[in-house]
Amino acid sequence: MLYPLNIDLAGRLVIVVGGGTVAERKVSGLLAAEADISVRVIAPNVTPNLRMIASAKKITWIKENYAQNMLKGAFLVYAATNEYSVNMAVADEAKVCGALVNVIDDPNASSFQLPATLRRGDFLLTVSTGGGSPALSRAIRMEMEQLYPPAFGLWLERVARLRSE
Numbered sequence: 001m002l003y004p005l006n007i008d009l010a011g012r013l014v015i016v017v018g019g020g021t022v023a024e025r026k027v028s029g030l031l032a033a034e035a036d037i038s039v040r041v042i043a044p045n046v047t048p049n050l051r052m053i054a055s056a057k058k059i060t061w062i063k064e065n066y067a068q069n070m071l072k073g074a075f076l077v078y079a080a081t082n083e084y085s086v087n088m089a090v091a092d093e094a095k096v097c098g099a100l101v102n103v104i105d106d107p108n109a110s111s112f113q114l115p116a117t118l119r120r121g122d123f124l125l126t127v128s129t130g131g132g133s134p135a136l137s138r139a140i141r142m143e144m145e146q147l148y149p150p151a152f153g154l155w156l157e158r159v160a161r162l163r164s165e
Contacts, residue, residue, distance in 0.1 A: 002113065002130050010035040013073050015099075017066045017090045018080030019043030022104050024050050026078045031058060032119060040074075042066050043081075066090060074099040079109075107131030116141035121153025122160070 014030055014037055016023050024047045030039050031053070039059040041050060046061060054061035062070070066086055070093075071077055077099045079090035084105075091109045094101035103109040107130070115126035116137035125144055127137045 009037045012075040013038045014076040015040045015074045016078040017042045019046030023080040071097050077101045079103040118144045120148055123153055123156045
């Protein structure tokens with residue numbers, strides 16, 4: 001059974017190994033937290049969007065294949081390649097370094113899983129199936145998008161101001 005946790009990554013190093021669409025989703029989610037996070041992507045090639053994000057200096061892109069000892073200093077690691085052996089090597093090193101690791105296609109090799117999320121400003125809803133069915137989590141999140149439109153974030157800001165008064 002998983003324990004739910006919202007975590008502040010400000011000032012932390014997060015490493016994403018892989019440069020495909022899954023890695024892009026992980027990076028986008030990290031940057032959406034709008035914290036002072038240091039994100040490093042390790043991959044010889046990345047998607048055009050990741051290339052633009054790196055050009056804008058929002059992430060650091062190491063244009064190499066993953067190799068041992070590339071995870072030093074990481075707090076959180078994503079193994080997001082399409083090669084099982086590479087993902088397992090990343091997971092093994094992350095665990096030795098004491099970093100939390102998510103292997104995108106192997107919940108058993110992961111120390112955490114990401115729930116499907118719906119973010120409306122500071123309002124955050126998550127759905128998890130414990131890694132059993134990511135597609136179901138996404139479907140439920142899509143239903144929640146209809147219940148909580150983007151304006152909900154603005155409403156929450158106003159309610160928060162009223163509360164402080």
